[in-house]
Amino acid sequence: MIADPTEYYEKKAKTGAPPTPTVIEEIYFPNCAAAAAGGYTNIPKDSPAYRPELDDNGDGVACD
Template sequence: MKKCLLTTAALFSFFAGNLPAMAQTNNERQASSEGGEVYFQNCTAARAAGAAPIRAGEPGYRRKLDRDGDGVACE
């Protein structure tokens, strides 16, 4: 168990330096629209931010949030 944790910690520390976006919290990513990207972890988060429904082409839209594939997410 200790060896697994050490390996995981070593991998995380290696990749963390190369992925600065991973350092942001989910709330920072959801609230940030100035960076050109809007990300909602799920439809609950999109609704809480007042962004739902999200249409294809709008910031924050992604196929995973569009269950029926009609181009409107979190409806």
């Protein structure tokens, strides 16, 4: 039998504690081909996937 988790989540909600957010600190791609294969192109400087090594022209956008 599978327990009903409703009571557990209701108790959690009543405590007022917000869920802990997940923070992605870095997404690493060894090169732009790998980034493109992962769906990342034109990576802005504020993205966790940005690395200066991928920004060949130094314009603040990697793999463009």
